[in-house]
Amino acid sequence: VTNEIIGVRTPRRALTRARVLRWVVAAVILVVAYLLPQILGGSLNVYNTVITIAIFGAMVYGVDIMLSYLGEVSLGHTAMWAIGGYVTAVLGINLKLNPWLTLIGAVLASLLLAAILGLAVYRSRAFIWTLSTYAAAVVLSEVAANWQFVGGSDGLVGLPILTLDFGPISIPLQTVQQMWPVAFVVLLIVLLIVSRFRHSKLAQSSLMAHMNPDLAATMGINVSRVRFQLLLFSSIPPALGGWVYAYYRSYVSTDLFGTYFLILMLTAAALVGRRVLFGPLIGVALIISQQNLASLGTDGDQLLLGAVLVIVLVLWPAGLIGIYHTLKRLIGRAARKRGAIPEPSSSESAADSVPAEPNPKS
Amino acid sequence: VISLSDIIIGLVIGSGYALLALGWTILLGAARVVNFAHGQLYMLGAFVTWWAMSETGIPYWLGLIFTLVLVGIFGAIMQAILLRMTMTHDLVRIMIVTLGFGYIITALATILFGGNAQQVRSPLQQTTVNILGTPLTYQDVLVVAAAVILFAATSIVMRRSRVGRVVRAVAEDPKLAELGGMRPSWVYIGVFAFAAALAALAGALLSTTGPVFTSVGSDQVIFTFVIVVLGGVGRVWGNLLVALAVGVFTSLFGTLVSPAYTTAVLFLLVLIVFAIRPQGIQRQ
Numbered sequence: 227v228t229n230e231i232i233g234v235r236t237p238r239r240a241l242t243r244a245r246v247l248r249w250v251v252a253a254v255i256l257v258v259a260y261l262l263p264q265i266l267g268g269s270l271n272v273y274n275t276v277i278t279i280a281i282f283g284a285m286v287y288g289v290d291i292m293l294s295y296l297g298e299v300s301l302g303h304t305a306m307w308a309i310g311g312y313v314t315a316v317l318g319i320n321l322k323l324n325p326w327l328t329l330i331g332a333v334l335a336s337l338l339l340a341a342i343l344g345l346a347v348y349r350s351r352a353f354i355w356t357l358s359t360y361a362a363a364v365v366l367s368e369v370a371a372n373w374q375f376v377g378g379s380d381g382l383v384g385l386p387i388l389t390l391d392f393g394p395i396s397i398p399l400q401t402v403q404q405m406w407p408v409a410f411v412v413l414l415i416v417l418l419i420v421s422r423f424r425h426s427k428l429a430q431s432s433l434m435a436h437m438n439p440d441l442a443a444t445m446g447i448n449v450s451r452v453r454f455q456l457l458l459f460s461s462i463p464p465a466l467g468g469w470v471y472a473y474y475r476s477y478v479s480t481d482l483f484g485t486y487f488l489i490l491m492l493t494a495a496a497l498v499g500r501r502v503l504f505g506p507l508i509g510v511a512l513i514i515s516q517q518n519l520a521s522l523g524t525d526g527d528q529l530l531l532g533a534v535l536v537i538v539l540v541l542w543p544a545g546l547i548g549i550y551h552t553l554k555r556l557i558g559r560a561a562r563k564r565g566a567i568p569e570p571s572s573s574e575s576a577a578d579s580v581p582a583e584p585n586p587k588s
Numbered sequence: 589v590i591s592l593s594d595i596i597i598g599l600v601i602g603s604g605y606a607l608l609a610l611g612w613t614i615l616l617g618a619a620r621v622v623n624f625a626h627g628q629l630y631m632l633g634a635f636v637t638w639w640a641m642s643e644t645g646i647p648y649w650l651g652l653i654f655t656l657v658l659v660g661i662f663g664a665i666m667q668a669i670l671l672r673m674t675m676t677h678d679l680v681r682i683m684i685v686t687l688g689f690g691y692i693i694t695a696l697a698t699i700l701f702g703g704n705a706q707q708v709r710s711p712l713q714q715t716t717v718n719i720l721g722t723p724l725t726y727q728d729v730l731v732v733a734a735a736v737i738l739f740a741a742t743s744i745v746m747r748r749s750r751v752g753r754v755v756r757a758v759a760e761d762p763k764l765a766e767l768g769g770m771r772p773s774w775v776y777i778g779v780f781a782f783a784a785a786l787a788a789l790a791g792a793l794l795s796t797t798g799p800v801f802t803s804v805g806s807d808q809v810i811f812t813f814v815i816v817v818l819g820g821v822g823r824v825w826g827n828l829l830v831a832l833a834v835g836v837f838t839s840l841f842g843t844l845v846s847p848a849y850t851t852a853v854l855f856l857l858v859l860i861v862f863a864i865r866p867q868g869i870q871r872q
Contacts, residue, residue, distance in 0.1 A: 526695075532690075536689065
């Protein structure tokens with residue numbers, strides 16, 4: 227801002243053409259992504275697949291943020307996703323609130339859950355932290371299964387059609403073709419929030435608290451508070467996902483708390499690699515495409531998903547992106563052998579390898 | 589109104605929990621491995637016993653031995669896969685991989701054993717004995733006896749025997765233990781096999797009272813977690829005491845309030861303990 231006032235051209239401004247090009251490319255990708263179901267033939271199965279990918283893709287970012295920036299395995303995000311869906315259903319069915327209000331309710335409920343959980347595990351770390359989040363999710367699932375107000379084990383049925391009011395205009399969204407834009411926009415919002423977050427102070431502090439908590443504390447970072455803030459932030463994507471999912475299915479049930487979503491979140495977050503913006507989305511896309519388009523049956527799909535999770539973590543702990551880096555290194559080495567490229571400096575190769583767990587806890 | 593029989597039933601339930609937690613706490617103490625597939629190994633114990641008995645017609649006790657060996661080997665294989673992560677104390681990966689194991693075990697069990705709930709038929713389930721006015725089945729007595737014997741045996745082995753010394757040395761400092769001629773990787777594999785076999789034993793002993801589905805497992809992990817964290821990681825007798833207390837709580841809460849919310853209330857109590865003492869209640 228100061229540079230503009232005093233009339234200095236910033237280097238960023240100087241690169242106008244490159245910037246314009248980037249925006250054009252982004253816009254083209256966006257349009258292609260939006261038209262994807264039609265490009266893929268526009269069948270009901272294709273629409274359901276892309277909608278599911280968009281919703282689950284949005285949901286996964288909660289777990290991904292905790293894993294990527296704090297190195298904590300959260301198993302409580304299924305509860306945030308489920309509570310987003312449940313609150314949407316309760317507000318939409320019992321109180322007949324419009325979708326904007328149920329959206330606010332879903333996000334607030336998820337934030338509240340994260341806050342309570344965050345206070346309870348405020349000083350816990352590592353496996354106690356993880357097990358606490360797991361237990362919270364299981365306990366909430368049992369409460370939901372036994373509480374008649376939220377439908378007990380049958381869940382809540384009869385959520386009205388998603389009808390979005392924009393002032394005087396009211397748009398009912400009933401078919402999958404109409405549902406797709408909503409899922410798309412929700413995913414887009416989550417991606418925007420996460421990409422902004424990646425350059426934020428919170429992301430930086432969290433990463434420092436993850437890599438070296440003692441050093442972070444020495445540098446004036448309140449580690450416990452950063453962890454708490456990150457947990458709050460990470461509860462938003464699953465709540466948004468839960469909101470759309472409730473309308474998409476028009477009912478909610480205790481399966482939202484289930485292990486399927488838990489494993490899906492972890493696999494999608496681990497599959498491509500940590501701290502890769504589109505990683506979780508690509509992970510979800512691969513998993514859901516397999517399940518919807520090349521299913522091996524419920525148990526077969528479950529077996530495959532679990533096997534993928536185990537194999538990736540055992541063989542390529544850095545995820546698929548790790549394979550990419552390995553390939554790049556191999557190609558680089560081959561090129562160097564021919565004398566084409568000079569030996570890379572040690573710092574460069576260090577930046578390539580993502581530390582899996584830099585601070586082993588005793 | 590608290591009755592004596594509720595407490596006795598609670599102690600039986602608690603003995604079951606204790607059996608469930610014993611392997612897990614030793615594994616966590618010795619190898620620093622948090623096994624999220626523990627509940628699925630419990631389920632596997634029930635189903636393998638049921639399958640062995642119904643397929644081959646072998647008696648219950650033989651089914652038990654078969655299950656212990658099979659699931660023990662299965663546990664050893666799991667640890668072999670986890671070995672590098674265990675050596676580097678990569679807890680994050682260990683937790684996620686064991687969750688994956690649990691998911692795989694559930695799927696495999698459903699494919700192999702079918703989607704129906706099954707119950708292990710124990711002959712000891714048929715006859716009852718009166719203990720202080722409370723009718724218990726011989727199976728209940730077996731559960732209590734198994735818990736007492738296994739806890740005593742584990743405690744003695746860990747404190748007095750050479751095996752126990754090796755396990756404790758590896759738990760204390762794997763690198764130094766290796767310099768001292770011990771093999772940490774074999775200790776880890778052995779301890780995991782032991783923990784898996786005990787989880788399976790708990791499953792085979794406790795699934796005689798009612799049918800179980802292949803989907804069970806998450807509750808077992810949570811009860812185990814509560815017991816181990818409150819009783820102290822690797823502390824055999826502390827775990828037994830807490831397990832019995834949790835059992836009595838479960839029984840009383842189930843009778844006096846509602847069985848549906850037992851886990852919820854129990855866990856709420858534990859969360860409160862954590863908020864006050866994040867390392868659990870044991871002295872460090």
